[in-house]
Amino acid sequence: MDGRFGWTAALMVGTLILASALGFMGGMAANDSTDNTDENEEEQQEIVVADEAPLLTMDESVHAYGVTAFTIEGGIHDESPSTTVVHVEIINPIDDTDRQGPWMFFAGSDGRWSGVLPITMPAEWVTSAYAEDAGGQTSEIVYSTAIMPTPEEPAAQLTTAFE
Numbered sequence: 001m002d003g004r005f006g007w008t009a010a011l012m013v014g015t016l017i018l019a020s021a022l023g024f025m026g027g028m029a030a031n032d033s034t035d036n037t038d039e040n041e042e043e044q045q046e047i048v049v050a051d052e053a054p055l056l057t058m059d060e061s062v063h064a065y066g067v068t069a070f071t072i073e074g075g076i077h078d079e080s081p082s083t084t085v086v087h088v089e090i091i092n093p094i095d096d097t098d099r100q101g102p103w104m105f106f107a108g109s110d111g112r113w114s115g116v117l118p119i120t121m122p123a124e125w126v127t128s129a130y131a132e133d134a135g136g137q138t139s140e141i142v143y144s145t146a147i148m149p150t151p152e153e154p155a156a157q158l159t160t161a162f163e
Contacts, residue, residue: 053137054078056086058129058144065122065151072146073114076131081111083134090117090125090146122150 058074076084086105092098105115119125125146131139 056131056139070119
């Protein structure tokens with residue numbers, strides 16, 4: 001019984017090694033180029049980047065009462081994100097005529113942007129933003145929320161004593 005088990009194991013290991021070697025050699029053959037490199041260079045076309053309007057994202061922002069800087073952030077997808085400007089307004093959700101801003105924030109070369117809003121008291125605001133690239137094209141307006149919840153404070157306890 002041990003002899004058959006040993007031969008079976010050896011056969012399986014040999015098959016595995018043979019299959020791995022064939023796969024490796026087949027991969028090498030597929031990567032070999034038989035074409036002349038000069039012909040390939042002539043056939044390649046120059047990549048043209050179309051100048052399209054930027055795409056803007058904005059994250060929801062929730063900060064506890066008492067923070068020193070109420071920050072918002074998001075991302076820009078454009079041909080050159082570092083030359084794109086984000087315009088942000090905050091809107092009172094109860095009265096949409098109560099608006100503050102706009103503020104301008106700039107994105108980094110990776111497309112991430114962030115900024116500080118002047119929110120210091122507990123409230124909930126709707127934030128609206130759009131991006132404008134160097135070519136003057138603007139993104140669609142995106143909306144998010146900026147929330148500073150009211151801090152939880154213990155209820156006052158009154159003690160009454162009769163004397």
